[in-house]
Structure formats: structure tokens, C-alpha cells
Amino acid sequence: MSDLNDEFDGFDRLDGFDQYAAPGESDGDPDGELHDGLLEEELRQAAAILDPVPAELRRIAVDAFALHDLDARVAELVFDSLVDGIPVRGEADPPRMLTFRADGVTVDVEVTADGLIGQLLPPGPAGIEVLSGPRAHARLTADDMGRFTGAAPPAGPFALRLRTGREVVVTEWLLA
Structure with a gap:
């Protein structure tokens, strides 16, 4: 069992590389929010290019949102x-x-x-x-x-x- 522990102890001594770190953790962003935000923006851009929302559907969605009266x-x-x-x-x-x-x-x-x-x-x-x-x-x-x-x-x-x-x-x- 000690051989196994010695083997894993070497992982935390790798030079700035931690394969088990959450995205953004090694960048000083412990929650990974920066990474998630960039990924989300890249996915938005890809969707806009590969599968754009038709103009008519966008207009209908905006009109439907305009119907949303909180006091109605x-x-x-x-x-x-x-x-x-x-x-x-x-x-x-x-x-x-x-x-x-x-x-x-x-x-x-x-x-x-x-x-x-x-x-x-x-x-x-x-x-x-x-x-x-x-x-x-x-x-x-x-x-x-x-x-x-x-x-x-x-x-x-x-x-x-x-x-x-x-x-x-x-x-x-x-x-x-």
C-alpha cells in the first residue's frame, strides 16, 4: 500500500501541471468561472454560425416576451x-x-x-x-x-x- 501512496505523491510535484484540477483552478480561478464563460461564448458563436435562429422565429420570441406583463x-x-x-x-x-x-x-x-x-x-x-x-x-x-x-x-x-x-x-x- 505504501508503494501506491508513493506513486501518487509524485503527481503534486509536477511543474505547474495538475491533470486533476478543475478548469481554471490553475489560473487562479478556483471556481472555473473564467473557463466556463469562455466556453459558453465559444459555443454561442459556433451555434450562431452553424445553426442560426431564423429572423422570423427571433421576432416571434421577442413579441412573446413583450407579452410578459408581471402585473397582468x-x-x-x-x-x-x-x-x-x-x-x-x-x-x-x-x-x-x-x-x-x-x-x-x-x-x-x-x-x-x-x-x-x-x-x-x-x-x-x-x-x-x-x-x-x-x-x-x-x-x-x-x-x-x-x-x-x-x-x-x-x-x-x-x-x-x-x-x-x-x-x-x-x-x-x-x-x-
Whole structure:
């Protein structure tokens, strides 16, 4: 056993080389942070060259991050006429009725081929954005009675972001 210990004692006497040291330890960086940071930067550069993020995907990611409102309340879908409604006989293309709720705020929305019609409860003025992924957001305004309309119906996934004074409410995303 002493022969084995003598053999390993020689490792710590090598001139500045310690094969068992963590990266950066021999450079005066005991945690290896300098080495890790350089490695991370090299990997970033390699990924940017070999597998770049498409410009459209980058823009969508930035838009999605912009939706991140720390103070926003999420209004949950509590009624959808496609799921909860009773079909009306003779109606070829009935409008889709949606109701969202967040605490004391209710948003009723009717989605038709002509656009959106809706009302906020309790009634009051609000700025409303129709969020639709990478496309530009349609901006609507609710009047003093909480009523709003939008000329273009959403195509694809959409959500509504309401700004009532200092309060922000965002609805769940739905497929139009």
C-alpha cells in the first residue's frame, strides 16, 4: 500500500501541471468561472454560425416576451359556444361567443366573419389589443359602457390584452 501512496505523491510535484484540477483552478480561478464563460461564448458563436435562429422565429420570441406583463391578470375562458353552446337550428354560420373572467373583470366577445364585438364588465373605458402572434396587433378602444368592436376577425391563434387604467388583463389564447 505504501508503494501506491508513493506513486501518487509524485503527481503534486509536477511543474505547474495538475491533470486533476478543475478548469481554471490553475489560473487562479478556483471556481472555473473564467473557463466556463469562455466556453459558453465559444459555443454561442459556433451555434450562431452553424445553426442560426431564423429572423422570423427571433421576432416571434421577442413579441412573446413583450407579452410578459408581471402585473397582468390572466382571464380564463369560462364559456365557449363551440364547446358549451347549444346549436341553433337553421343558423348556417353562427357567431362564436366567448366569455373570459379574471377576478372582478368579465370580457364577453362575439367573433363573427365581420370581426369582433365585445363588452367589458364592469363597464368602463379600456385600450384593447388583439394579439395574433407575429402579425401586428389590432388596437381597439372600449367606450364608457365597456363596448368595443374590431373590423377584422382574428385568423389563427389570438388573445386579448386589456388595459383599464393601471390594470392589465390578458385572456387565454384561442384558435379563431
